[in-house]
Amino acid sequence: MKEFELIKEYFSFSQSTSGTVVEGIGDDCAVLSVPDKRQLVTSVDTLVDGVHFFSDTAPADIAYKSLAVNVSDLAAMGAKPLGFTLAIALPKVDEAWLKAFSSGLQQASNDFAIPLIGGDTTQGPLTITVNVLGSVKADKAMLRKSAQLDDDIWVTGHVGDAAAALGLYEKAQSSDLNEAESYLLQRLLRPNPPITFAKKLAKLAHSAIDISDGLLADLGHILEQSRCSAKIKIGSLPLSEQLIQCVGLEQAREYALNGGDDYELCFTAKHSMRNKILNLAEDFKVNVHRIGTIMDEEKGNLQLVLNGKPYQSKRPGWQHFSE
Amino acid sequence: MKEFELIKEYFSFSQSTSGTVVEGIGDDCAVLSVPDKRQLVTSVDTLVDGVHFFSDTAPADIAYKSLAVNVSDLAAMGAKPLGFTLAIALPKVDEAWLKAFSSGLQQASNDFAIPLIGGDTTQGPLTITVNVLGSVKADKAMLRKSAQLDDDIWVTGHVGDAAAALGLYEKAQSSDLNEAESYLLQRLLRPNPPITFAKKLAKLAHSAIDISDGLLADLGHILEQSRCSAKIKIGSLPLSEQLIQCVGLEQAREYALNGGDDYELCFTAKHSMRNKILNLAEDFKVNVHRIGTIMDEEKGNLQLVLNGKPYQSKRPGWQHFSE
Structure with missing residues (x-):
């Protein structure tokens, strides 16, 4: 042919x-x-x-x-x-x-x-x-450089599912997956970026990035380009039941922070936008969670907090050519 | 890194x-x-x-x-x-x-x-x-479907050089190329599409296509989409001295018709535009040659003529996946 x-x-x-x-x-x-x-x-x-x-x-x-x-x-x-x-x-x-x-x-x-x-x-x-x-x-795109001091940091959907599913792909070739595992694999294979929600979100949010390389790595780009720092509440990370069921809470948090391949959005917006954002999310059947705050001390720093104490993540965000 | x-x-x-x-x-x-x-x-x-x-x-x-x-x-x-x-x-x-x-x-x-x-x-x-x-x-792009009956068919630059150069690449690794060969190789390695000329040409021409798969194959797309036929004068094909010097006239014509990789333009325009096109070409230091005419008999047919007699080309245009 x-x-x-x-x-x-x-x-x-x-x-x-x-x-x-x-x-x-x-x-x-x-x-x-x-x-x-x-x-x-x-x-x-x-x-x-x-x-x-x-x-x-x-x-x-x-x-x-x-x-x-x-x-x-x-x-x-x-x-x-x-x-x-x-x-x-x-x-x-x-x-x-x-x-x-x-x-x-x-x-x-x-x-x-x-x-x-x-x-x-x-x-x-x-x-x-x-x-x-x-x-x-014109001039209304959500840019990485536009985060403002005291902005809420939000995440759409759940994070970490796709990273957990990587290990399930091989298993699926030789044996049946349970329901939770099948759900995670589908999240890896068929990403569902919130495109219609995001179009309306541009009026409400200051900055946004898609979570393709892991939440920490991608939020890091916002901090770098907006010249600010952030505090993230580990307890507020949106984790799916299926993820916790399959890998446990601790590993679920690691996947959520560093896993990549989620194709959800991380965005920042003023406190006064909270209700509008929640209403918009409901209209478009998108889950949104507030996970932290933009700060201006120690620019570029990402402070992770769990139950009021510093939380130490195991590794930095994913890179194509790692050393 | x-x-x-x-x-x-x-x-x-x-x-x-x-x-x-x-x-x-x-x-x-x-x-x-x-x-x-x-x-x-x-x-x-x-x-x-x-x-x-x-x-x-x-x-x-x-x-x-x-x-x-x-x-x-x-x-x-x-x-x-x-x-x-x-x-x-x-x-x-x-x-x-x-x-x-x-x-x-x-x-x-x-x-x-x-x-x-x-x-x-x-x-x-x-x-x-x-x-x-x-x-x-708006609505001024030169489309393949817009050729008109009796349009002149034009070609920019020279055609066939790049195809002839394919055989020279290997030679260049082991021995010196002569001046003509070096010229042809440069034509293969560094295409120079007439972009600034073409921008102005859009006001004068009806249809255009770039010659990447060979003159016959690409002109064929204009004929197909404009539902017309064409007569091409083989003696008018723009062949570089260097091409003729390296491969001879007969093979030069074959490369020009079927060679590909030339990244020159083939375009069609009314007779009344001839002088304007020649002046524009001179302004932009681009060579242009009239090589034939758009006709309406036997749609899709490409009639090749040399000295008033039918000319038979050896093979149809280049395809990525040939049978």
Whole structure:
């Protein structure tokens, strides 16, 4: 099958477009309208076979996650999705694989209301790069540098589930998982960034970041760029019942702080916004928890507190190239 | 070296921004302004080690080409560059390699006046994906579907050089190349898409495509999408002296028709635009040649003519996954 037919067949599924796609797939570039008084936001993430997913992960899950992790970056800005491009390197043309991959991609495209607008298919080791585009009201993006003194620090959903699930993937190949384990594995395979909630949150919050590298590492970026410090109440970390059931409270806290791959949001906002944020979260069926406060002493410092005493975490946030 | 330091060190070179970058590298997304009454255009291309470049190609050349082939897609729309993201998978952290790659990227970024606005660095087999963003005046992009009956068919620069150079790369490792061979190799390694010319051309031309897969294959896309046919005068193909000197006239024509990797433009325009196009080309020091005519008989048919007689090309355009 020729490249063009292949792309046509598997990547031209029907899509929920937002009316902003003027020309989609099929020309040298896609053409989009960016609504008046809005700015464009863009981000890119690559998933590599054996690094970001297991080689035998279901193609539909790989596809879903490839888009979800990028939509998570749009959510962190409070952006409305406009479209995404997909660059995929494939070792060979495997129609069954492509069909399954395409179905997972289509599901994510529908779930997050973001259309596929362009792509590139090449021969090579399995590598998937998604570039997302979105729009924000001019100068209203939630930036890492905009946290303010005394802001509450919030987290959406639960953290730590995905990290705990890493160890479950192999187990699932040889034996049945219990209900809690299956839940955790699903959290790893199918991230669900709170994109519609985040779009409205941009009016209420000062700063935000998505939790992809672990809460401490990612909150650290807010502290660095906002030149401030923070106090985190370990007892307030949002941990799922399933996580505690599977790994125990202590390990659950470690995964929540340093685990990564959660694709939830960490954001900061004024005290006076508390009720509005809680109401918004209820409207969008998103869990939110206040876990700490932005401070200005010892800039960059992250103070962890449990029952009024300092809490010592085992290791710093995740890095791609660790020493 | 940690990932974040690595990205900071090698991908934060000073850049010629167009004033449209509100937030560059360092947040979940970059933020851009798209000028009023303009539309956004975007395209993505991946270069894979061993497929799109030789494993021992100089890192600066790999970087330069990764951006140039994407800028070529912007040129094909008549777009003004806004910015680009870079997703790169690296087998290991090699500082010398990164330094050289970064210098080539910076040079291309300057040459094409397009700033780096975001990226992702991952561990994996060497794979480079660039996503470019640009803007066009609303509804003025040069589309593949917009060729008109009786349009002249034009080509910029020379075609066929890059295909001929493929065979020279290996030779260059063991022996000196003569002047003509060196010229051809440079054409392969450092594509120079006519981006500033193309921006102005959008007012004069009906349709355009970049010649990345070979003139016949790419012109074929215009014919398919514009539902028309074309006659090409083989004697009018723009062939460089160096190409003819190295491979002879007959093989030069084959490379020009089917070679690929040229990153020149093929575009169509009304007869009445001839003088304006020639003047514009002179202003921007771009060579342009008229090579044929758009017709409406036998839609999709590409008629090749040499000295009034049909000319038979050896093979159809290049495909990634050939049967």
